[in-house]
Amino acid sequence: MPAPPPLPPARRHALIDRMRRVRLPGLGQSILVPLLAVITALLVGAVIILVSGGNPVRAYEGLYEGSIGCPGALSGDAGIQVTRLVCASSVTDTLITATPFVIAGLAVAFAFKGGLFNIGVEGQLLAGSLATVLVGYKLDGLPAALHITLALAAGIAAGAVYGAIPGLLKAYTGAHEVIVTIMLNYVAGTMTSYLLSGVMKDPRSGAVARTPYIDTAARLPDVWPGPEMLHLGAVFAVLTAIGLWWVLQRTTIGYEVRTVGANPHAARYAGMSVARTVALTMAVAGGLAGMAGAIEVTGVNYYHTPGFSVGYGFDSIAIALLGRAHPVGVIPAALLFGALRGGSSRMQFLTQIPVDIIQVIQALVLLFVAAPAIVRWLYRVRQRPHTVIEERPEPAASV
């Protein structure tokens, strides 16, 4: 058919208006499955507690009190003095625990967007921690602002380099990033042990393998003064998440990352450099993991010892999946994991249920998120066509 004659301005605007009115996928749909997954995991967790002879209601009361509520508020347990201070500190604990989860979760989520599976958070985070610690204790006499910046930058850079290795190998040799990152996790673990019992060992630590403390000037300040001690890292985490979302959605680089992730053939056809984008994606992901380590060092621990970072690799994958690989979605997912961690000791205190049940619940969350068909079937949620937007009654055939 011949090109339609240009529409009169009024009709053209009506048309554009109508097109804009078609709504894009609602937030409701995309958070429904993760939400149901969490609820299901908690329910199944309750059954497991019940079967093993515990009281799930009291256990979850403990979880609640220890993470966001006030100790004794629900359980009526007078063992701990209920003060504003204690309540605040349980929330603060949750936030502090969630901070590295957010950033490490972003390290996985960002790679997902680029079609890559970053199993290497553990190793990248170690590389970041070590570099930050090194800068933190080797330098002294610097102004705090400069020293902190240098320490964080060192951690991010080290993580980025460590992430770029599998990225470059994938881009230029085709080596699969999953295998390479898993191997690099072992390398990082072994290197850490070696360094911590050798050149980076604090001579005053005796038999313990740990680094010296970082300079006080290299420590992250608190968000607000006082004993609750929420360090600035939490703010960085939120800003990083929002910034990453912005980069992915609003910049040409983000578009390249998403296109390479969705269809590398089309990306190449369009003139994008798939190899460069893959390498860049992994470097950014590694940098984020390194940042998680750097923030733990400068905000919480002030030194490094092998025990600190165990488990981030697994948790970050679970968090990214639960957050639907959406940079902002990672925040609530990380908060949930932070709360489960933070509340677990209160739960154990109240009910003598071992904190390991939390690991079970986390694994269940991951299972249900990774297999949405189970959740959809359980709750009879119909899978709607992949373009879920508001349905409008009249046909639009007359475009």
Place this chain on the structure above:
Amino acid sequence: MICTAPAQYDGRNTLPDAGAHERSEPMTAPTLELRGITKRFPGVVANDAIDLRVEPGQVHALLGENGAGKSTLMNILYGLYQPDDGQILLDGEPVRFSGPREAIARRIGMVHQHFMLVPPLTVAENVMLGHEQRRGPLLDRERAEAEVRRLSEQYGLDVDPTAHVRDLSVGMQQRVEIIKALYRGADLLILDEPTAVLTPQEADELLAIMRGLAAQGKAIIFITHKLREVLAVADHITVLRGGRVAGTADPKTATQASLAALMVGRPVLLHVEKGPGHPGEPVLEVYDLAVLGDRRQRAVDGVTLAIHAGEILGLAGVEGNGQNELVEALTGLRHAERGQIMVGGHDLTNAAPRRFVERGVAHIPADRHKYGLVLEQSIADNFVLSTYYQPPFARGLRRVFSAVWDNAVRLVQAFDVRTPSPALPAGALSGGNQQKAVVAREMNRPAGLLIAAQPTRGLDIGSIEFIHKQLIAARDQGMAVLLVSAELDEILSLSDRIAVIFKGRIAAVVDGPTATATELGVLMAGATPEKAAG
């Protein structure tokens, strides 16, 4: 369990399940009735109270413009979508399919418009996927391969069961899909544009197969945009328009023109008007180009050709003679072993794809799902797939969405891409509208050379007419066009010169306006030009 003995084999059912034993007699297809089927998608009613009746032993053709709702209706019948309203009856019994498995169990088979194959697996593995031939706990690969080979020979499909699907051409993959449905013993066979990717001769063979199947009591629902095929094979014709049944036609009395009018709602020119070309400077010059194929074979073997501004050069050839590899080399997607590629006087041999983009090479790829579109991204984003970083679509590193949006609205209107909104993912477009989106994008960016591979594949006749006019208009404005097409008619009606490719070499270059289909057919089969002339 023990499978049916090959000696007793009825040639259709190969499922190693209980059903296989009950089915030693050929069965006739059930009578299918669709009543008031309605399906809504965001912003559009794809099917609006559709009634359809398909009898055993018949080929029922389903016609309609791009986006009329044909694939949606068939996906409902195959259990892929649930209808919002309406009923499916098989032999008068209402059925509900919550998935293809249930449809297959009721002997409904479907060959999709877009392939649903697993590229790293072999043909035989793909065919038995979900219906594996077993020997104890092991896969009986040999049996499956023998079976595929037998089906392949019986229907003249020429498919190698041990080949990997990723190495196969588009046309070959389509044949694997057809074998897959036959292998599962379908009695009611849904063919969604099976001939779109076949050569005319292959299509004719398929039509013969369809008639043969119908004669044995099977029922076939056949979707195509080629009216010639409909008139040749159909017993019944139903035409959809805008999601509704626009009418039915009797193939004995209908003509191509009457069907076209019923589909589009207006008379359609079945032939394009074209003035003589005025070729100018060469835009693309290729010297002695050699390119390896996916299996490291010499797919392109010493091609030399030139295309001038204001000229359409048609590349005719039987699928698999190096066309795809040549096009990929000419767009930077495939490494050239030897030779030289010059675009506008610049040497682009083995340059990165972006250099081709920036030197003004537009490319409509033959495989729109592999290269042409990112299905999960919005239509608007797909319209700037290769220009997203240039002004006005970006300022520095920041994307300018108002420009992206305006561009999308403009292209959607100009090329009649039927969609409620360009903000929807490209995957929500009907097959033909996806093709229109790719063509719209490539014909609307600054370019001096357009490489158009199968540009009208899957388009309805109205859209084909439109795209043909656009191609000629582009030529008249001085664009050099390389037209690669399996449709000889398309090549003949558009080309100023025609190059015939055979086994990776240019067998002959003939004058477009005076060439005939017979002459080209002989050349495409490998005859030397002297023989073809004589």
